[in-house]
Amino acid sequence: MIAKVPFAFVVGSDTLPAGDYIVTRNARNPEIVSIANVDGARTTLVLTRRSATETADDQPALSFERIGKIVYLTQVTLGPSNSREIQSAPIAADNNEDAPRR
Numbered sequence: 001m002i003a004k005v006p007f008a009f010v011v012g013s014d015t016l017p018a019g020d021y022i023v024t025r026n027a028r029n030p031e032i033v034s035i036a037n038v039d040g041a042r043t044t045l046v047l048t049r050r051s052a053t054e055t056a057d058d059q060p061a062l063s064f065e066r067i068g069k070i071v072y073l074t075q076v077t078l079g080p081s082n083s084r085e086i087q088s089a090p091i092a093a094d095n096n097e098d099a100p101r102r
Contacts (some may be wrong), residue, residue: 004019004020005018005062008071012045012047021036021037021038022036025084033045033076035073046073046086048084048087050085051085054081055081057080063075
């Protein structure tokens with residue numbers, strides 16, 4: 001899937017700038033999702049798990065969650081019955097919502 005993301009976001013431990021990204025799932029290890037900018041200059045691999053909410057009607061999409069000023073990629077849906085949740089979900093810190101803990 002090719003996705004245009006109009007804002008910077010965090011996936012795993014990497015912060016990625018706004019831009020166009022190619023999102024794919026590893027054929028040999030389906031728990032691994034690759035997120036690469038379209039020019040191929042940067043690729044991020046992230047460990048995922050099957051989404052409990054996936055359905056046969058799912059359309060390709062990226063899902064994000066904002067915590068404070070930071071936007072996190074939380075789910076990748078590559079098509080019907082092919083949704084993956086990012087395993088490193090952020091947890092807001094008690095005293096500083098802009099500094100998530102893991």
